[in-house]
Amino acid sequence: MKIRSKIFVTFSVGMTLFLLIGIGIVYDFSSENLETRIHDHLETSVRLQADHVETYLEGLEGRLIDFSSDGKVKDCILSIQGLIDPVCNHEELVDHLIQNKLPVAEGLKEVFILSQEGEVIASTVSYSTIGESFVGTKLFEEGLLGPSIGDIVIKEDEQEFSFLVSAPIHKLTGGDESIGIIVGRFDTNRLYEILTNRTGLHSTWESYLVNEELYMISPSRFLDDVVLNKRVDTKNSESCFMEEFQGIQHTNLDLVGFSDYRGIKVIGAHRFIPTTGWCLLVEVDSSDATGPLNQLYLLVLIIIFGMILSAMAISFSIGSMISQPIQKLSRAMKKVEEGDLSINIDLPLDDEIGVLAHSFMKMTESIQTARFDLDKKVVTQTSAISEQKQKLMDQQQAILNILEDVAEEKERAESLTLDLQKFKLAVENTSDLIIITDPQTRILHANPSLSAITGHNIKGTLGKRLQELWGDKVTQEKYDEMFMSLKDKKERVNDEITALRKDGTEFEMAVNMSPILNADGKVEFIVVITRDITKEKKIDTMKTEFISLASHQLRTPLSSMRWFCEMLLDGDAGELNEEQLEFVGNINDSNQRMITLVNALLNISRIESGRIIVDPEPTNLKELIEEVIKELKPKIETRHHQIILSIHEKLGEVNIDPKLVGEVYKNLLTNAIKYTPDHGEINVFVSLKDDVIISQVSDTGYGIPQEDLNNVFKKFFRSANIVEFDTDGTGLGLYLTKAIVESSGGDIYVESEVDKGTSFFFTLPKEGMKKKEGAVKLS
Amino acid sequence: MLMNENTSKVNIMVVEDEDLLLQAITTKMEKQGINTIPCTRGEQALDYLESMEKLPNAIWLDYYLKGSMNGLEFLQKLKAKDEWKDIPVIVVSNTASDEKVKNILALGANKYMLKAEHRLDELVDTIQNFIDTDIS
Numbered sequence: 001m002k003i004r005s006k007i008f009v010t011f012s013v014g015m016t017l018f019l020l021i022g023i024g025i026v027y028d029f030s031s032e033n034l035e036t037r038i039h040d041h042l043e044t045s046v047r048l049q050a051d052h053v054e055t056y057l058e059g060l061e062g063r064l065i066d067f068s069s070d071g072k073v074k075d076c077i078l079s080i081q082g083l084i085d086p087v088c089n090h091e092e093l094v095d096h097l098i099q100n101k102l103p104v105a106e107g108l109k110e111v112f113i114l115s116q117e118g119e120v121i122a123s124t125v126s127y128s129t130i131g132e133s134f135v136g137t138k139l140f141e142e143g144l145l146g147p148s149i150g151d152i153v154i155k156e157d158e159q160e161f162s163f164l165v166s167a168p169i170h171k172l173t174g175g176d177e178s179i180g181i182i183v184g185r186f187d188t189n190r191l192y193e194i195l196t197n198r199t200g201l202h203s204t205w206e207s208y209l210v211n212e213e214l215y216m217i218s219p220s221r222f223l224d225d226v227v228l229n230k231r232v233d234t235k236n237s238e239s240c241f242m243e244e245f246q247g248i249q250h251t252n253l254d255l256v257g258f259s260d261y262r263g264i265k266v267i268g269a270h271r272f273i274p275t276t277g278w279c280l281l282v283e284v285d286s287s288d289a290t291g292p293l294n295q296l297y298l299l300v301l302i303i304i305f306g307m308i309l310s311a312m313a314i315s316f317s318i319g320s321m322i323s324q325p326i327q328k329l330s331r332a333m334k335k336v337e338e339g340d341l342s343i344n345i346d347l348p349l350d351d352e353i354g355v356l357a358h359s360f361m362k363m364t365e366s367i368q369t370a371r372f373d374l375d376k377k378v379v380t381q382t383s384a385i386s387e388q389k390q391k392l393m394d395q396q397q398a399i400l401n402i403l404e405d406v407a408e409e410k411e412r413a414e415s416l417t418l419d420l421q422k423f424k425l426a427v428e429n430t431s432d433l434i435i436i437t438d439p440q441t442r443i444l445h446a447n448p449s450l451s452a453i454t455g456h457n458i459k460g461t462l463g464k465r466l467q468e469l470w471g472d473k474v475t476q477e478k479y480d481e482m483f484m485s486l487k488d489k490k491e492r493v494n495d496e497i498t499a500l501r502k503d504g505t506e507f508e509m510a511v512n513m514s515p516i517l518n519a520d521g522k523v524e525f526i527v528v529i530t531r532d533i534t535k536e537k538k539i540d541t542m543k544t545e546f547i548s549l550a551s552h553q554l555r556t557p558l559s560s561m562r563w564f565c566e567m568l569l570d571g572d573a574g575e576l577n578e579e580q581l582e583f584v585g586n587i588n589d590s591n592q593r594m595i596t597l598v599n600a601l602l603n604i605s606r607i608e609s610g611r612i613i614v615d616p617e618p619t620n621l622k623e624l625i626e627e628v629i630k631e632l633k634p635k636i637e638t639r640h641h642q643i644i645l646s647i648h649e650k651l652g653e654v655n656i657d658p659k660l661v662g663e664v665y666k667n668l669l670t671n672a673i674k675y676t677p678d679h680g681e682i683n684v685f686v687s688l689k690d691d692v693i694i695s696q697v698s699d700t701g702y703g704i705p706q707e708d709l710n711n712v713f714k715k716f717f718r719s720a721n722i723v724e725f726d727t728d729g730t731g732l733g734l735y736l737t738k739a740i741v742e743s744s745g746g747d748i749y750v751e752s753e754v755d756k757g758t759s760f761f762f763t764l765p766k767e768g769m770k771k772k773e774g775a776v777k778l779s
Numbered sequence: 780m781l782m783n784e785n786t787s788k789v790n791i792m793v794v795e796d797e798d799l800l801l802q803a804i805t806t807k808m809e810k811q812g813i814n815t816i817p818c819t820r821g822e823q824a825l826d827y828l829e830s831m832e833k834l835p836n837a838i839w840l841d842y843y844l845k846g847s848m849n850g851l852e853f854l855q856k857l858k859a860k861d862e863w864k865d866i867p868v869i870v871v872s873n874t875a876s877d878e879k880v881k882n883i884l885a886l887g888a889n890k891y892m893l894k895a896e897h898r899l900d901e902l903v904d905t906i907q908n909f910i911d912t913d914i915s
Binding site for chain 2: 547549551552554555556557558559560562563564566567570572595598599613
């Protein structure tokens with residue numbers, strides 16, 4: 001249940017209970033009080049009214065006594081009775097009564113006089129009543145004794161209630177001897193007037209008289225024809241007469257809430273009127289008496305109701321007042337609970353809830369701040385975590401990779417181990433001497449070939465420097481040069497040196513030294529592979545000798561043939577006829593071919609053996625080419641070719657082997673001359689592009705068929721379209737050319753179109769050719 | 780007359796162990812009016828030089844020679860003797876290693892030429908050129 005409802009219910013119920021209890025108490029108290037007060041009031045008023053009635057009645061008696069003391073009357077009575085001398089007759093008496101008595105008393109209807117015997121001796125009403133006896137009546141019996149007042153009676157003919165008041169007529173004033181009774185008949189108007197003289201709030205207030213027979217003798221306020229007709233047998237009347245009879249004082253406080261003659265609850269009071277023996281009853285309806293009270297109750301109830309309503313309203317508003325901020329607060333809290341921290345509780349700061357709300361706002365603010373910080377932290381942390389996670393994943397991946405790598409590595413390691421074993425086996429068993437040194441060339445490892453080649457044992461060699469091992473046949477300069485290349489330039493060293501064996505004998509050694517660099521690029525080890533090339537050198541020499549010999553042996557007869565042919569042709573042995581000239585010429589030509597072939601073969605064998613010497617020197621390329629052209633001039637002129645040379649202007653001297661490069665130009669130009677129809681055009685074009693010298697030799701010749709282009713550089717290849725008319729070629733020229741270009745660090749290629757011409761391009765490095773020590777030159 | 784002939788003619792010593800070649804060379808030279816002193820061996824050539832009244836104007840020397848002396852050794856001996864060292868020498872051979880060619884030239888040979896590469900008259904002209912320059 002909501003606070004508002006709780007407050008509302010609690011407050012309303014509490015208020016209602018409180019009010020009900022209060023009202024109950026008030027009611028209880030006030031009704032009793034009221035009734036008592038009413039009762040008191042009734043008592044008072046009954047006493048006053050009774051006094052009033054009695055006064056009135058006594059007044060009436062007094063009037064009658066006055067009447068009785070009237071001398072005229074006495075005289076008349078006495079006269080009439082004959083007791084005295086008739087001084088007055090009947091008529092005079094009646095007149096006297098009518099004239100002197102009737103007017104003086106209010107409500108006096110009739111006056112009549114009874115004789116001692118109880119007979120009417122005079123009446124103001126009519127004479128008919130004269131003689132009427134009242135003997136036996138209370139009036140007569142008591143009337144003689146003193147003044148009395150009789151019951152209310154109704155005179156049948158008059159239909160009017162009246163009562164008789166009598167007083168004895170004494171013979172002497174103040175004497176006891178009665179001569180008759182004077183009776184006055186009074187109407188009830190005045191009496192009733194007294195009874196109906198009611199002042200009070202109560203509309204049901206009623207005063208009435210009851211005679212000894214308990215009949216009402218005054219009119220009822222509520223009912224008609226009650227006088228002498230309605231018997232009032234009520235607690236009020238009974239107790240009135242009872243009290244009178246018993247002589248008890250009025251203690252009629254219990255006369256509350258009894259039923260009156262109508263059967264209606266009333267509150268009552270009474271008073272006995274001794275003069276007449278009547279009871280005056282004053283009553284008021286209980287409902288009427290407590291009416292104001294009821295009204296009060298109603299009022300109170302309305303008030304209560306109103307109060308409850310206001311209490312409810314108040315409690316509601318209090319509840320609201322309390323709960324609204326709380327609700328605001330709670331809504332805010334709910335928002336906060338849902339995660340929205342951007343709340344604004346609009347509450348004044350003048351109460352606790354306001355303060356609470358304010359505090360709450362502050363708290364949320366600080367939470368927000370904290371959360372912001374936290375968020376930031378979380379973001380940071382999250383990113384850190386994700387980074388971490390990423391890292392972990394990476395690491396995981398890395399680990400996986402590593403595992404993979406490890407597996408691979410293991411495989412690799414295994415294969416490496418295997419390789420290493422093989423390698424080691426190879427190293428250990430190779431005839432080459434393999435030495436590993438530190439950067440200072442101190443020997444760390446040597447394979448068993450050491451002792452086979454040098455005679456040193458491995459143990460004794462470890463820790464020694466290479467030069468100690470190799471001996472002083474190599475100059476210190478040479479050592480320095482080699483080790484500088486290794487250590488400073490980090491370049492391999494390939495060389496041949498003469499070393500000493502342990503026993504002091506010399507031997508030729510090919511040395512291959514490679515620096516092994518570590519991750520920093522510094523030399524960590526030097527691997528030295530040496531080979532005893534003494535035998536090779538010997539073989540090489542033998543080979544050279546053989547080639548020399550072979551070429552000599554071949555060339556000698558060829559030279560002989562050539563020269564004799566020449567002499568024959570020159571006519572040194574006499575003039576030859578035409579046919580002889582032709583034949584000798586043929587021999588000479590064949591011989592010439594033979595010579596060319598031998599030269600080519602020798603060159604090829606030299607090039608292929610790799611022993612060709614490359615001996616670069618600063619060379620003016622233009623001059624070189626011009627020299628070649630000059631050499632070829634007879635052939636060019638025979639064929640009527642036009643030769644054009646153009647060379648890049650800025651191309652100065654190039655470090656090349658002029659003999660080799662000249663051979664290239666010569667070969668290409670020779671081909672161009674040979675395979676171009678007469679009156680052709682030959683272009684030699686040398687250009688420079690970047691670091692490369694490009695030479696182009698173009699002709700307007702027969703061209704090379706497309707299918708043969710790939711083969712022109714092959715040994716002994718001759719293109720089909722030239723073999724037909726030129727049987728003189730060896731098929732070795734371009735092969736040799738290509739070999740020279742490539743051994744010079746260049747490239748050669750060809751473009752050609754049949755019957756249009758051919759272009760050969762070859763490149764040479766601008767920085768020139770590298771010097772190469774070898775054994776042979778081209779011839 | 781002969782004397783005159785001899786004195787007026789150019790004398791060229793040809794040291795060539797190959798008979799046919801020697802014949803060809805001397806024939807060609809004679810045809811051109813050159814007096815030749817053919818030798819097939821180095822020792823023989825040296826003997827001739829010792830005994831000759833008039834030294835040859837030039838020497839045609841083959842590198843490879845039969846016998847105990849090759850062209851190089853002959854050249855050494857020749858150049859070692861003051862009377863002989865100024866005689867122009869053309870080494871004409873069919874083959875020789877570069878090193879040997881280098882040594883020949885270093886010893887003072889005027890030219891090294893490859894036999895098969897040249898016409899005989901070319902060679903003769905070349906050697907005559909050395910004599911001409913020498914005389915002039």
